[in-house]
Amino acid sequence: MAGRIPVDEHAAFVRSLLTGLGARPTERVALADALGRITASPVESPIALPPFRNSQMDGFAVRAVDVTDAPVSLPITGEVAAAAGSPGPLAPGTAVRIMTGAPVPEGADAIVPVEDTESDGARIRILRPRAAGEYVREAGADLAAGDDVLPPGLKLASRHLAAAAASGLTELLVRERVRVAVVSTGSELVPPGSALQPGEIPDANGVALAAAVRAVGAVVVHEGRVRDDVSRLRAELDAARDAGAELVLTSGGVSMGAYEVVRETLGPLGGWVGSVAMQPGGPQATGAYRGMPVIGFPGNPVSAQLSFELFVAPTLRAIAGLPPARTERLPLAAPLTSVAGKRQFLRGRRADDGRVEVVGGPGSHLVAALAASELLIVVPEDVTSLDAGAMVDTVFL
Secondary structure, three states: OOOEEOHHHHHHHHHHHOHHHOOOOEEEEEHHHOOOOEEOOOEEOOOOEOOOOEEOOOEEEEOHHHHOOOOEEEEEEEEEOOOOOOOOOOOOOOEEEEOOOOEOOOOOOEEEEHHHEEEOOOEEEEOOOOOOOOOEEOOOOOEOOOOEEEOOOOEOOHHHHHHHHHOOOOEEEEEOOOEEEEEEEOOOEEOOOOOOOOOOEEOHHHHHHHHHHHHOOOEEEEEEEEOOOHHHHHHHHHHHHHOOOOEEEEEOOOOOOOOOHHHHHHHHHOOEEEEEOEEOOOEEEEEEEOOEEEEEEOOOHHHHHHHHHHHHHHHHHHHHOOOOOOEEEEEEOOOEEOOOOOEEEEEEEEOOOOOEEEOOOOOOOOHHHHHOOOEEEEEOOOOOEEOOOOEEEEEEO
8 A cells, every 4th residue: 555545445454454354253141231332142941931820910819700790709729929939829710819920829810910809807898800811920921941032143232141141141252352552652641541741632532442442342352552762662562462452552753753753653663554545544554473463453532433433443342243334325414625536525414303413623633523413424535615405424423
């Protein structure tokens, strides 16, 4: 790659660097650690759901035939709580007080809700008839033992973990996540929250890129921040490899000035550091370090986040089994201009009328504008102006 290269060409090259990450092994994880993971195979329930006949309501278990002529008074012969144990059978012409979720006694085939009764001490007055099966949850009504409770390729949410737990499962087989290291470079960077000295800025890229990695189903195994010193960056890359990283994402150090530490590190190793025909995010880098792919993004936070979404996130999403980012053609709310020869990615949001409006300017430092955005407005390289109402491609963030 030489000179300023097209966006699509760079995206294809990055994909080729990441092809080795695609064949993921599987691993078993505890339910407590499974949130957000992707199921690797169908998940069968070893038990029926519910596992036994139980009451849907607080009330009284009866034989439906005994309440056909309600109102009717029946003797209360016992009580069944939602607890371990099996109740005795229900005798004809009697009622048993029962709680929600409690096992229904043998012989009972209906539950009379407590609000449809009047108590007169040892007896209960049933005010209305009930048909057989009313308010009785049959065993296996939700799921039979051996049925799939979860499909493969599912991103696990709390409701899925609830179903797994209800099925008696303690672990799930999931896809192993891609292990990623995130390294910010720049002598001006300090941890967020630090008292800033002249010339210092908080490191936003480390936080943002690590979060972006997790959002697309990968795991961050190492995070680092280094000054503009090649030996320190190499030590950080060694630490990332020792932590098991399969991919390293760097920010900063890829421009044309002095102290470009990523350029100075990857260049001698055969890496590429150059410019892509896009704005923001032109400076980019690709290479390898001790067998690990290294993808280098610009240091400006907007450029770094946008570069991740365009070049790395699609591959990580696909590996994780997640759907691609949402795209849509939408009309512009106002006219705009763009730079010839560069694909422009403007931050935007959708207005109440369904049109998209630009948020902030094109600058790669406008972090607040990016935070206020919900999508990217894509303006092709050969387009320098668009009128209000023109249809544009958008990528939702």
